[in-house]
Amino acid sequence: MPDKTAVRVVDGMMSAQMRAGYMILLLFMALSGFGQMPIFKRYYIADVPGLGWLAQFYVTHYIHYLGAAVLLAVGAYYLTRYVVAERPRRRISCYGAIQGVIMLIIVMTGVLRVVKNYEGYYLSSGLIIFLDILHLAAVMAFLLAGVWGLMARKRWTTIR
Numbered sequence: 001m002p003d004k005t006a007v008r009v010v011d012g013m014m015s016a017q018m019r020a021g022y023m024i025l026l027l028f029m030a031l032s033g034f035g036q037m038p039i040f041k042r043y044y045i046a047d048v049p050g051l052g053w054l055a056q057f058y059v060t061h062y063i064h065y066l067g068a069a070v071l072l073a074v075g076a077y078y079l080t081r082y083v084v085a086e087r088p089r090r091r092i093s094c095y096g097a098i099q100g101v102i103m104l105i106i107v108m109t110g111v112l113r114v115v116k117n118y119e120g121y122y123l124s125s126g127l128i129i130f131l132d133i134l135h136l137a138a139v140m141a142f143l144l145a146g147v148w149g150l151m152a153r154k155r156w157t158t159i160r
Helices: 002-034 057-086 094-115 124-151
Strands: 091-092 158-160
Touching: 002 057, 002 124, 057 091, 057 094, 091 094, 094 124
Parallel strands: none
Antiparallel strands: 091 158
16 A cells, blocks of 8 residues: 555645746747737737747647647546545535636636537627627636635645
């Protein structure tokens, strides 16, 4: 049977690596999401050497879709890990519940924004604008809550 402290140390290292990957993923999701709007070209940010890809719609579009797929996979991994292994020992904190609800809004509005691009599906222009604004507002709320959580050292789960 492995030593429990060794397991915790290894788990902590993996968690730090996943956290770093998650932060990089969120950075690219934010960059590619804002790249869907023409702000990088309009404000000459794309003219900075190495940032020209931010003004190319299809590049940012595919990066955003790929990032969304990875983000859904990471979310599914942690949700499954919580339900299967950690639920007896841990509970979702208030901060985790708030972040989870905001993430659910982001996912649902993102899915509906993808569906609107498929042939045969019609969404009114008012609904599309509502979804766009709600998606952007939820992303901003998620990022602000995340920064607050980092500064206040909040965790998604707490020990029971």
